[in-house]
Amino acid sequence: MTEKEIIEIIESSESNHIKVAVTDIDGVLRGKIINKQKFFKAVKDGFGFCNVIFGWDINDACYDESDVSGWHTGYPDSIATIDLNTLRHVPWNENIPFFLADFSNAKDVNVACPRTLLKKIKQQADDAGYATLFAKEFEWFNFKETPQSLYEKNFTNLQPLTPGMFGYSLLRTSQYQSFYNDIFNLLRRFHVPLEGLHTETGPGVYEAAIEYTDALEAADRAVLFKTAVKEIAYRHELVATFMAKWNSSLPGCSGHIHQNLLSVNGEENLFYDEKEKDGISKLMQHYIAGQLYCLPFIMPMYAPTTNSYKRYVEGAWASTSISWAIENRTTALRVINQTPMHTRLETRVPGADANPYLSIAASLASGLYGIKNKLPLTIAATKGNEYENTHSQKLPKTLQEATTAMKDSPVAKELFGEAFVNHFILTREWECKQVVESEPNAELKRYFEIV
Template structure:
């Protein structure tokens, strides 16, 4: 048996089914950078089979979304190599390619074998390990919102909704409309087909409130696996859209006067030995841990908004009455609150964090959210009283600009400690540089209203 046969035999069932009777041409060795962009190498399958490790410089985590490079004093710019080892459990098809290609996410260690602490996937793994040390297993279920938009090759032009099957542009304010989804049915069909080929399970797809805005619901499960799937899904959805002359965007607020796109995260925590949801008592009631988890999110979420809303555009989503929260109120079955407790049976009792934007790195957004809940479980303080009215009428209590969010992030001792100081230094440096670059840009609004009037 050849080396190639050896490694292909350990691939997940969906990947093996995709390759059945076919010759694998290429393997993409990938990791997620700070922004959640896929970085890595593509190589012939025959070469991949002969190697057990690969290398990338640690500078990939210093790159901004604009392609610049942050300067971190504790990281001399010699670009030492990190060691990448394939995690074959993540192997999945790339069914949009012309040849037969498999994608594999890689674990990242330094040259001594220690996990690289600034790698986003390692940050999430570290948070999960903190839960495991307490005998607990966190469970998440993310929701993905995104827009299908007309091709936009000129950044100076406003983003427009896509043209539908009827020849009309997608309409807004059609939430849950099946006819609206049918307008771009061919794109949805390809999303389903690609997901099936990749072995991903979709709980449902629905029309959201914006023009061309779609929500995709995912099954609940292990945080790292779900973050991997979101990482893959973003590419999958973009590729499906390109097949039909439109773009898919995960930008938090791509269209003026339309709702933004969120990545709502549902959380529960189970006892690792018994599998019981620690948010529910044996008779179905709410436990102190349930309330402590909520309290931790209320207390610490402002410090991690910079990870859940990682760009200046992200804060355009936090607008009252535009389906996005503006504060940290919590309530049962109340979609105006930042923290919602959905209707469920005791075994599925959970907390939904509605603050994270779809533009966040899924590893970091989920890690930050779980970190806040973990701190609540350790601190054992009660939450505010449940909010039963329209929470949009309450004052905002989250940072409302990216600069403010970065400052709160930098000042939080608890968050710096739990996420890792080295990671926080790198994230702060990358995002501060992005913010500085943004502040050099003069917007059309400024030219229109200030050029001749002030």
């Protein structure tokens, strides 16, 4: 739609208020409701959003030494820009109009804005003549709890939606059919269409695959998906969590990224070449090589919390090494090459707790790095069980280890710019200090409901 058409939709809307939201560094959607008069002014001039949005952590505690935002700035308003192309109506909230915004035009905080970063990386792909095709998939746990009961129980003895381990179960989804159907149907009306939805292994676990689109829209959908699922769960007196590893004895929650590059007109899959082995084009080989090379230096963008690293357990469906293979779910990167047009790469490292803008930006930027530098694919494809491969380089074990590697390497700054990396490193170093392992259920209290 044109800007004029979108404005006309809002003018004719029965609702006098519009919901707008931005995303912070942790991928948490933060927003407000504004009236029509303020909305039309905001479309023209932007609207003020306190710069603390990039000056505090996931639990609203202010960082100590942020250059972007802090007490030294007085926490003024930064100007957020509404993206009219993100218009949606919230079907579970009286169809209120909804828009995403970012800080791409705000010189004071734009370096810290995740959506602005992804727009920058996507522009690099556009400039190189590639159309991006991305999709996120998520696993998450559902509980018969409320936000109040979580705290009353001190996050102990939580009751899952369904019992036992029963992946791909039609029986289990029939137990809470209205919740299951609402996720699928309401999200489609919210323009976050799902390809599929099913149970996964674990009590009360669902998995959803979001339909493919360009990189920026894929990240928009992913951010909105997580918040929407939580809101829909609330309506059914349930709580959904995207925490990477809420329980050490159960499988973790992933946030895999599917991706490929197309010709500008979208008619040719540039990741496929019938003349190459297994149909994997030279371009895709460079893309894979770039991701493998950069992976050790950008891990916090895939695994941003202290809890994230507890998911990387051998034999628990999460990758633990820098590896790739064809149709193999034990490696970091999985090539799916069943048909020419759908030949693609699945980056299996990100958890469900990762900021979708940052994880997709990391995936795309590192792949483009491999193409730009024509990196050869020197790591051999895994045959069989990668967990048994003692020669592969292992992923970092902790957020501290991963953050130090990112800080000490020039790779991240080359990919994302020094200003963003400096701010992001500061936030991850802060995050390392916030969870006191000796405190009972510290990670559950910090991450369970919010990430």
